[in-house]
Amino acid sequence: MDMADRRTLLKLTGGAGVLALSGCLSTTDDGNESGDDGSGDDGSGDDGSGDGSSGDDDSGDDSTDAYEIGMVDSLTGSLSAFGERNQRGVELALQRVNEVGINDRDLELIVEDSESENQGGIAAAQKLVNQDGVPFLIGAVGSGVSLAIYESVVQDTDVVQLSQNSTGLNLTNFPGLLRMSPSGRTQSLALANLIDDDGYDEVAITYVNNDYGQSLTDAFVEAWDGDIAYNNPHDQEQQSYSGVISEMNESGADAWLFVTYQAEFATMVNEAFSAGYEAQFYGADSVSGDNVLENTPEGSMDGMKIVVPSAPVEEENYQTFASDFEAEYGQQPTSWSAYAYDCVMNAALAIQAADEFTGAALQETVRRVSGPEGEEATTFEAASQILADGGGPDDVDYQGVSGPIDFNEDGDPVGFLQILEVQDHDYEGVGFIEG
Template identity: 30%
Template sequence: MSKSTSLLAAVALVVTGGVALADDTKVGILMDITGPIASFIPPLQNAANLAVNQANEQGGLLDGKAIAVFGDTTGSAQGAVDAAGKLVNIENVPIIMGSLMSGTTIAAAEAVAIPAGVVQISPTATSPAITDIEDNDLMYRIVPSDNYQGEVLAKMVLEAGNKEVAVTYVNNDYGVGIGQTFIEAYKAAGGKITSAVKHEEKKDSYRSELATLSQAGGSALVVIAYAGDSGGKIVKQSIEGGLFTNFIGTDGLRDEALINDIGAEALATSFFSSPTSPADNPNQGTLHELYNAAYGEGADKAFVDQTYDATFLTLLAIQKAGSTDRAAMAAALRSVASAPGEKVGPGEWAKARKLLMDGKDIDYDGAGGSYDFDKNGDVSGYIGKFVVDGNSYKQTEVMQ
């Protein structure tokens, strides 16, 4: 972890990009910098900063510079409310990129952003509950709902020859959403759930839950949780107890911290689902070249594409609105993300800025694909299948 990243992880709110001048615009970046997904964060901070830096190097935002203001949710609901409150009420940001976890995204939206009339766009929050929030058109995300990922995962599990599996999912917005969707879809497609156990976060031992799951049998254990919390512990304790050797996980478990803790050999027969980009998307290659040129490596890490795209869309929305008027952000965001309009992609800030200043429409297609929001602020998308490859993950399949 770099020195700058360490500083970000140590405080709840950090402003990057120097001292803000009168014409500069602060942009809220809400992330779970500390907490159960902390190991995901450094490359995602880089992705957000890359988008901001490109805007500043290619003409700036509105009449000045973009200033990224990071808020740390600490991976908790109260932390999300506190961090979002600072962004909205103290930093006076016009729009927020984030948060990442479903629970922190929902907490920040319901307690702070929606009451204040501030648009939030999450790059990674997947809970189905987000779809039905009464948000006054203020809540957006650029990954598909877990209602979709659960169905795709069920297909992946059956296609891999697993006709009977045990399932455990964490008792939070993320785990319950995808866990229940997966179970229903898997059973409807002919699979058998030998045992399904909902577990709590932040426990030291899950051996009791694992005993129940193991006794019921199954060719694999499906674990829907975060590797930095219960998910990693469950996999490790299962291996230590000789209970399961084959694991299937979702994006929360597709964390290199799991490989570092468990070892690649022990995960050789496991696979993981995660939102991804279209396989033939040239904009992904463009972003990865730009990202690695700036940071040396890391473009292939989980959710780099989506975090960059969400930040770039946030900046485009402000530029389209022509001001920091919060009430103008939702319409501006929808406009820059969808047709009609001239296509712009990652790194093309100068092109997009000129088109917008000339009064023309743009349509941003990102590294993660195109983002046409429905009435709920949701998008369709792609789910990838990932396997462990050395000390990282390799995508082997993409499903739309």
């Protein structure tokens, strides 16, 4: 997929990829990165009345047309590494959904690029909601971007918004904004306990100057019983962070906590390593990734510990997902891929269980198709069959590859966390925490 193209329609049907560029829905081309959502029809067994709108009925659509939903993802910008992982997870989910189909209908996902910025996310969401008329919106990467989309575009509409990769604590204050990844509060508590258990009573913190960085850091400070020797923000996409690193070193703290993104953290690691500074590094979820390993010297992070959202890797459905992912892409998935995969599954089941393909109807089903009251199902095929056999949204409990998806009243799910340690310039799992 051309990552520079901000308007990409992605469709997978029975495993075959078809890609149409720049909103030209009838123009196809080959695509190697697809993002499309499982389609759905209503659970009543009717031929469906969905038309891709967010509430207005365009009666010209044929009942066999695909459902269209939207996704705002980071295809470019500082969070694009997460966006790439999302698209791979989405592609696999769409294959599974459209292999089964819902009343012989597919689902198409229109993907727009947030460019990893709030304004880019707002523009992308406005296009999807106002022009394309999608009733369901997956998005976005970055808590600030997700909140900006919700407050500027989605709030006070019937459109369902489900974020794939937002852990900022402030999202809890917006119960209409759902998210698949758990709140960062559990990360902050886990980091405070981890650093304390390692024997440190003083910490220096730097965090990215946005909602994600501020909220996780505030929660850490609230949970931390020791001293805070340094606690200051930094801006994204700076050429150098030598001033920040120097001040952390001068603070005298032996434990340094980084709440930032991969590109910014890699720059900091290089500058700390070049300066010969020695400290025990800790990090929140978004400092880890291949981009960091590839752009930092071996030995520059050994011993660092990072707390990340995690999937329940011992469960059979996750292992099947991971095996399929590795066969397709030659690498293991991350938890971010799993969250994106489950966003597609949740959307598809919500559509199938709804009486009609509108935002108002999907609001009634999106939380319930993965709620704990129903019969557990670990695949789309099994969950879809429950609905096809006459079950309603409360009769199915989809168990995601990222874990149980039981949204609470604030729109937050139960989450799993994993502790990673950098060993020989690679990430090794050393423990799990259930949030």
